[in-house]
Amino acid sequence: MEKHRYLIFLGCAIPYRVAAYEISARKILQKLGVELVEMPEFNCCGLPMDPVSHEMMLILAAKNLALAEQKGLNILTLCPGCAGTLKKVNKMLKEDKALREEINSHLKESGLEFKGTIEAKHIMQVLIEDVGIEKIKDAVVKPLTMLKVTEHNGCHILRPKEFIGFDDPENPKTLKTLIEATGATCLDYMDETECCGAPSVGVNDKIALQLARDKLNHIKMVGAQAMITICPFCHIMYDTNELRIEKMFNETYGIPVLHYPQLLGLAVGIKPDELAFNDLRVDVSKIIKQVEECGK
Amino acid sequence: MSETEQKRIKASEIDPKFKYEIAKMPGGEKLMRCFQCGTCTSDCPIARFSDTYRPRQIIRMTQLGLRERVLNSETLWLCASCFTCTDRCPQDVEVASVIRVLRNLAAQKGCAPQVFKEQGSSILESGYAYKISELRIKKRESLGLPPLPKGNPESIRKTLHGVSFLKFIEKQGE
Numbered sequence: 001m002e003k004h005r006y007l008i009f010l011g012c013a014i015p016y017r018v019a020a021y022e023i024s025a026r027k028i029l030q031k032l033g034v035e036l037v038e039m040p041e042f043n044c045c046g047l048p049m050d051p052v053s054h055e056m057m058l059i060l061a062a063k064n065l066a067l068a069e070q071k072g073l074n075i076l077t078l079c080p081g082c083a084g085t086l087k088k089v090n091k092m093l094k095e096d097k098a099l100r101e102e103i104n105s106h107l108k109e110s111g112l113e114f115k116g117t118i119e120a121k122h123i124m125q126v127l128i129e130d131v132g133i134e135k136i137k138d139a140v141v142k143p144l145t146m147l148k149v150t151e152h153n154g155c156h157i158l159r160p161k162e163f164i165g166f167d168d169p170e171n172p173k174t175l176k177t178l179i180e181a182t183g184a185t186c187l188d189y190m191d192e193t194e195c196c197g198a199p200s201v202g203v204n205d206k207i208a209l210q211l212a213r214d215k216l217n218h219i220k221m222v223g224a225q226a227m228i229t230i231c232p233f234c235h236i237m238y239d240t241n242e243l244r245i246e247k248m249f250n251e252t253y254g255i256p257v258l259h260y261p262q263l264l265g266l267a268v269g270i271k272p273d274e275l276a277f278n279d280l281r282v283d284v285s286k287i288i289k290q291v292e293e294c295g296k
Numbered sequence: 297m298s299e300t301e302q303k304r305i306k307a308s309e310i311d312p313k314f315k316y317e318i319a320k321m322p323g324g325e326k327l328m329r330c331f332q333c334g335t336c337t338s339d340c341p342i343a344r345f346s347d348t349y350r351p352r353q354i355i356r357m358t359q360l361g362l363r364e365r366v367l368n369s370e371t372l373w374l375c376a377s378c379f380t381c382t383d384r385c386p387q388d389v390e391v392a393s394v395i396r397v398l399r400n401l402a403a404q405k406g407c408a409p410q411v412f413k414e415q416g417s418s419i420l421e422s423g424y425a426y427k428i429s430e431l432r433i434k435k436r437e438s439l440g441l442p443p444l445p446k447g448n449p450e451s452i453r454k455t456l457h458g459v460s461f462l463k464f465i466e467k468q469g470e
Contacts, residue, residue, distance in 0.1 A: 010444070010445070012424045012425040012426050012428075013425075013426070015424070015428055015432065015433075015436075015444050016424070016426040016428050016432070019435075019436075019439060019441070022441060023439060023440070023441065026441070038442055038443075038445055039445040040445065041423075041445060041446065041447070041448050041451070042423050042424070042444075042445035042446065042447055043419060043423040043424075043447050043448070043452050044415075044419045044423065044424060044425045048412070048415045048419075048425045049412070049415070049416055049419070049461075050377075050396060051373075051377070051396060051399045051400070051403070051408070051412060052399065052400065052403035052408045052412045052416070052461050052464075053400060053403065053459055053460070053461035054322065054323070054396065054397075054400055055459055056416070056456060056459045056461055056462075059455050059456055059459070060419070060452075060456075063451075063452075063455055106455045106456070106457065106458075107455055109454040109455050109457055110448075110451040110454050110455050112455070155376075155377075155378040155379060155380075156379075159378065159379035159380065159382065159383050160379045160382045160383055160390070160392075161383050169383050170383075193380075194341050194378075194380075195341045195342075195376050195378035195380070197341070197376060198376075199375075199376040199377055199378075200342065200374060200376050202409065202411035203373050203374060203409050203411065204346070204374055207342060207345045207346055207374065208376075210345040211341055211342070211345065211376075214341075214344075276439075
């Protein structure tokens with residue numbers, strides 16, 4: 001299967017409200033020579049339905065996998081939730097013949113069949129495994145050595161390890177390595193791998209926001225200038241909700257939250273106004289100024 | 297006081313076959329291995345902020361056969377599915393998956409938070425879990441983004457034929 005040509009799976013959250021992630025991701029992938037093909041047809045990966053119907057999740061995920069198989073391309077997702085779900089279902093259906101037959105009896109209704117011929121990968125995995133860290137480092141024209149940031153992985157790109165398996169959930173390295181490739185320093189902090197709380201929004205908002213607040217406190221403690229995410233939901237929790245958390249708990253953070261492709265974009269010399277920084281809620285101008293002034 | 301402490305357990309509410317039912321479902325297989333060490337609860341980010349959500353307790357209640365109490369419990373819906381409990385369980389119990397199995401059973405009785413019915417209904421209508429406005433779809437062009445792939449409601453409906461949760465989603469759409 002081609003290593004530099006992917007079917008891009010946007011998921012639901014990104015087109016709904018996280019355009020900056022998509023804009024910046026497309027820019028950096030193009031720069032690094034990864035070609036993206038649009039999905040011919042789309043439905044949700046299935047993850048939001050898993051709590052109420054495991055069967056519905058399996059069918060929705062399998063349908064996307066079968067569509068990608070018809071195109072003969074591997075899937076690239078920007079959302080760890082989609083990546084985790086598509087990876088998990090792909091593995092389950094490849095290994096469990098009885099389950100595959102059951103799900104295929106549903107897909108048949110739409111003229112589709114799951115054969116198990118493709119892979120689904122998250123953008124982080126494509127960057128580290130297919131593009132390669134050396135190529136990314138070579139593309140950096142403006143090392144961001146002036147920046148000290150922290151990483152936040154999405155849960156579903158780490159756990160459960162059995163299904164994801166490309167990084168260590170207890171001590172993840174991929175995002176750190178990718179951040180360091182830009183020249184920025186990636187600081188360690190307490191409870192780095194903990195959940196942002198997003199899945200509890202709508203069920204219990206207060207608990208969800210308390211989780212996000214905890215994380216922001218830990219990041220503030222180590223003096224990070226920004227937080228770097230690779231998940232649309234985590235980004236909503238920290239960026240969109242940061243002001244709400246500040247008000248609710250009487251705190252002050254002012255910590256900008258950047259999508260990783262925005263950070264990499266700055267380092268590979270893409271102009272800030274092409275990376276959709278104006279889409280972020282928390283003011284990021286200080287960082288942009290620092291980057292622009294450095295090396296002038 | 298947590299809802300589980302509020303009343304004593306009566307022998308009449310125990311369904312001794314409940315645990316076998318759960319253990320037969322995908323994800324619930326290893327339920328009986330739990331020896332109540334509490335790793336799940338102590339590592340659970342939700343339990344840290346909730347006075348009532350305790351994964352260990354949910355597992356024990358399930359083992360004991362407190363079917364109605366578990367399935368009607370609102371705390372069941374607090375799990376964020378971060379899978380920390382699953383990855384750290386020394387007995388390899390897929391705690392988050394056992395909770396998902398329990399939620400699926402509760403949902404079959406119609407006991408699921410509104411948000412799931414809304415998202416399900418949106419998926420059936422458009423393919424997307426959220427209703428993406430025409431304005432946003434049009435805005436993509438000015439942002440230099442390609443057109444958004446379309447959902448195929450007819451094909452989605454056909455493939456989901458026979459899925460029992462659909463009846464609650466359909467009610468939502470009415």
